[in-house]
Amino acid sequence: MTTFDAAIVGGxxxxxxxxxxxxxxxxxxxxxxxxxxxSGTTAAGMGHIVVMxxxxxxxxxxRYSQQLWHELVTELPTNAEFEICGTIxxxxxxxxxxxxxxxxxxxSEHGVESEILDESSLRTAEPNLREGLAGGLLVRSDxxxxxxxxxxxxxxxxxxxxxDVIVGKRVIEINGTGVKLADGEFIExxxxxxxxxxxASDLSPGLKIVKRKGHLVITERYPNFARHQLVELGYxxxxxxxxxxxxxxxVQPRSTGQVLLGSSxxxxxEDGEIDYAILRRMTSRAFEYMPLLRxxxxxxxxxxFRPATPDNLPYIGKMPAQDGIYVAAGxxxxxxxxxLGTARLIADxxxxxxxxxxxxxxxxxRDLIEH
Amino acid sequence: MTRVATDILVVGGxxxxxxxxxxxSARAKVTVVDDNPLLGGQIWRAEMGKFNSPAAKGxxxxxxxxxxxxxxxxxxxxxxxxxxxxxxxxxxxxxIEFEKLIIATGARERFLPFPGWTLPNVFGxxxxxxxxxxxxxxxxxxxxxxGTGPLLLAVADYLRSxxxxxxxxxxxxxxxxxxxxxxxxxxxxxxxxxxxxxxxxLRGVPxxxxxxxxxxxxxxxxxxxxxxxxxRTSTIDCDILACGFNLVPNVExxxxxxxxxxxxxxxxxxxxxxxxxNVFCAGEPTxxxxxxxxxxxGRIAGLAAAGDQDGARSLFAKRxxxxxxxxxxxRAFALRDELKALADDDTIVCRCExxxxxxxxxxxxxxxxxxxxxxxxxxxxxxxxxAATEFLFGWKPGSVRPPIFPVKMENL
Numbered sequence: 001m002t003t004f005d006a007a008i009v010g011g012x013x014x015x016x017x018x019x020x021x022x023x024x025x026x027x028x029x030x031x032x033x034x035x036x037x038x039s040g041t042t043a044a045g046m047g048h049i050v051v052m053x054x055x056x057x058x059x060x061x062x063r064y065s066q067q068l069w070h071e072l073v074t075e076l077p078t079n080a081e082f083e084i085c086g087t088i089x090x091x092x093x094x095x096x097x098x099x100x101x102x103x104x105x106x107x108s109e110h111g112v113e114s115e116i117l118d119e120s121s122l123r124t125a126e127p128n129l130r131e132g133l134a135g136g137l138l139v140r141s142d143x144x145x146x147x148x149x150x151x152x153x154x155x156x157x158x159x160x161x162x163x164d165v166i167v168g169k170r171v172i173e174i175n176g177t178g179v180k181l182a183d184g185e186f187i188e189x190x191x192x193x194x195x196x197x198x199x200a201s202d203l204s205p206g207l208k209i210v211k212r213k214g215h216l217v218i219t220e221r222y223p224n225f226a227r228h229q230l231v232e233l234g235y236x237x238x239x240x241x242x243x244x245x246x247x248x249x250x251v252q253p254r255s256t257g258q259v260l261l262g263s264s265x266x267x268x269x270e271d272g273e274i275d276y277a278i279l280r281r282m283t284s285r286a287f288e289y290m291p292l293l294r295x296x297x298x299x300x301x302x303x304x305f306r307p308a309t310p311d312n313l314p315y316i317g318k319m320p321a322q323d324g325i326y327v328a329a330g331x332x333x334x335x336x337x338x339x340l341g342t343a344r345l346i347a348d349x350x351x352x353x354x355x356x357x358x359x360x361x362x363x364x365x366r367d368l369i370e371h
Numbered sequence: 372m373t374r375v376a377t378d379i380l381v382v383g384g385x386x387x388x389x390x391x392x393x394x395x396s397a398r399a400k401v402t403v404v405d406d407n408p409l410l411g412g413q414i415w416r417a418e419m420g421k422f423n424s425p426a427a428k429g430x431x432x433x434x435x436x437x438x439x440x441x442x443x444x445x446x447x448x449x450x451x452x453x454x455x456x457x458x459x460x461x462x463x464x465x466x467i468e469f470e471k472l473i474i475a476t477g478a479r480e481r482f483l484p485f486p487g488w489t490l491p492n493v494f495g496x497x498x499x500x501x502x503x504x505x506x507x508x509x510x511x512x513x514x515x516x517x518g519t520g521p522l523l524l525a526v527a528d529y530l531r532s533x534x535x536x537x538x539x540x541x542x543x544x545x546x547x548x549x550x551x552x553x554x555x556x557x558x559x560x561x562x563x564x565x566x567x568x569x570x571x572x573l574r575g576v577p578x579x580x581x582x583x584x585x586x587x588x589x590x591x592x593x594x595x596x597x598x599x600x601x602x603r604t605s606t607i608d609c610d611i612l613a614c615g616f617n618l619v620p621n622v623e624x625x626x627x628x629x630x631x632x633x634x635x636x637x638x639x640x641x642x643x644x645x646x647x648x649n650v651f652c653a654g655e656p657t658x659x660x661x662x663x664x665x666x667x668x669g670r671i672a673g674l675a676a677a678g679d680q681d682g683a684r685s686l687f688a689k690r691x692x693x694x695x696x697x698x699x700x701x702r703a704f705a706l707r708d709e710l711k712a713l714a715d716d717d718t719i720v721c722r723c724e725x726x727x728x729x730x731x732x733x734x735x736x737x738x739x740x741x742x743x744x745x746x747x748x749x750x751x752x753x754x755x756x757x758a759a760t761e762f763l764f765g766w767k768p769g770s771v772r773p774p775i776f777p778v779k780m781e782n783l
Contacts (some may be wrong), residue, residue: 043742080750148743217783219780269768276449276783293780294779296780297779298778299749299774300772300774333609
């Protein structure tokens with residue numbers, strides 16, 4: 001029986017990226033995906049590749065990952081729809097404008113260029129925003145990608161290097177010698193990477209990953225209705241709230257001309273049903289910024305579950321005191337952005353290489369030590 | 372936003388829905404919600420405000436004149452809860468609360484991709500009939516009617532009455548299957564009379580069995596179709612092609628309510644009750660079986676939902692006969708395998724997202740194809756390509772996400 005160098009649990013964007021990085025390093029890899037490649041949280045998301053400055057560690061990982069996406073662009077198939085459309089963080093009043101200035105300085109210190117937009121230049125950049133907004137911060141280097149295709153591209157590239165990809169089988173147990181499937185089969189591996197997203201805690205008890213439900217709406221095609229990813233400055237407040245349900249204005253122009261609208265965050269909602277109350281809070285919030293959104297035709301609403309951790313940072317690295325077991329999970333709403341960086345850090349650690357950024361802030365041990 | 376509360380809500384104002392509403396109205400407060408400006412549904416669609424069928428007129432008048440509340444021009448787009456549907460009307464969102472629900476959402480046409488099927492002036496047979504009823508002129512136009520089933524004859528006859536020149540009717544099923552079906556009609560003489568009358572009306576129109584359209588051609592719009600029959604190919608000049616490859620049950624509302632679905636049809640018990648306690652279903656969503664079956668299923672559902680189990684029971688035998696006719700119909704006009712091989716690699720399968728046949732052959736199931744190509748993710752939610760890929764590749768249709776029809780963002 002084959003013993004793989006690495007078994008990767010989960011074929012979402014993070015598992016796919018790990019398969020790509022590890023196979024690129026010459027390791028023999030097996031990916032086990034319970035449902036379909038890129039069909040879970042990966043498919044449910046927006047595909048916004050964004051630098052976030054809410055903590056040093058978040059900044060380092062998102063920035064590093066974005067650079068890796070930019071290196072990958074020329075190889076991505078055109079139907080991955082990668083587009084550097086930029087993000088505009090929108091300020092409604094003078095208080096938020098001062099936050100815009102702080103944010104610009106912070107980006108600048110980290111070598112990310114951004115421009116402050118005043119009221120009129122914001123309207124010029126995005127004519128469908130309402131009048132009277134204070135301004136915003138344009139970060140040109142942010143981009144969007146059609147993430148299911150990107151995940152499949154990474155998996156296919158790993159396959160061409162010889163990776164095995166098992167779809168439709170569920171992993172029920174992992175240990176230092178491999179993974180056990182629901183049908184009783186055991187796949188031997190020297191290293192196991194738990195990239196099971198919001199299910200990662202089931203396989204690695206002690207991880208504090210909880211599901212955080214979100215809603216998205218997509219419209220019919222309205223080319224140029226929006227031109228940049230538009231996010232309200234208050235987004236971070238929504239992303240970091242610990243208990244209450246929250247919504248934030250977040251609009252993405254797709255290369256198809258469709259408009260993708262988010263976002264909502266709910267803890268403790270286990271079923272995937274549409275919650276019309278929070279959906280309407282979310283759309284109402286968006287109408288406050290872009291009144292014409294009211295009249296656009298919505299073709300689909302769906303929900304997804306972000307794998308959230310207590311400190312908003314993903315778990316990346318070796319499980320303490322468990323030889324051969326690594327975690328790459330808990331990316332909340334940033335899994336598409338940070339998948340590539342995550343995969344590099346995992347590969348570096350397994351191979352004993354140095355990393356481009358410090359791995360320490362993401363170590364799964366940080367939460368486990370409290371026990 | 373408006374709120375409506377009713378004992379029994381009927382979704383769909385076609386044969387099954389009207390019949391259900393009328394049957395239930397003796398004992399309960401009934402509301403019918405329909406997406407058209409006038410009741411009648413597809414098969415009884417009114418022509419310039421008038422009904423051609425006396426049966427249709429009778430039932431529509433009875434429903435309109437009674438205590439039944441009728442909400443026209445309302446598109447039910449989601450189930451917000453087990454007892455609440457959301458609909459979009461000209462006034463905005465409507466929330467309709469019910470004790471019991473009768474789903475009578477009918478069926479739609481199946482389209483199959485062949486080279487040229489997306490050319491202007493290629494229509495579904497039912498779609499073309501609806502357009503003509505709405506006033507689109509066809510006088511003097513050369514029309515080829517192709518596909519399968521009695522609907523081809525009915526529509527050809529109708530088009531001739533509108534002075535179209537029906538230049539060919541191409542029926543894909545074999546002469547022997549058709550013969551067997553005709554023989555079975557002796558058990559339902561009224562159907563035989565109908566069929567004979569239609570054939571008489573279509574005297575002089577070339578009608579071929581074992582015959583199907585293999586491609587359509589034209590510079591900017593349809594000019595010519597290629598027909599295949601017994602290994603031979605012939606071409607025929609025409610202005611319009613009307614295609615019909617049977618009907619597909621509309622189960623998009625039943626699915627989010629949690630109703631059990633088997634082989635694309637809503638599962639019901641003898642009383643037309645679905646697997647969900649307060650939800651009934653009648654007509655084509657339970658299995659395509661024609662208007663007589665829809666009418667009697669509607670009555671049973673209406674009576675049973677209103678608590679008249681004995682009344683419902685008295686109609687079981689009639690319903691079972693009507694369903695047997697439907698089953699014979701489906702066997703006689705089952706689609707032949709050759710139709711799976713018509714599309715080229717670059718023939719569009721998903722019109723909403725421009726996904727071609729060749730791209731889809733890379734995938735093993737609808738979900739993967741959908742995620743990777745967006746097939747089925749457009750405004751029609753896979754209603755057209757889902758039925759096509761089910762036939763072409765044997766794929767189970769993917770999940771339908773709300774809204775089941777596009778709706779203004781403010782009305783969600």
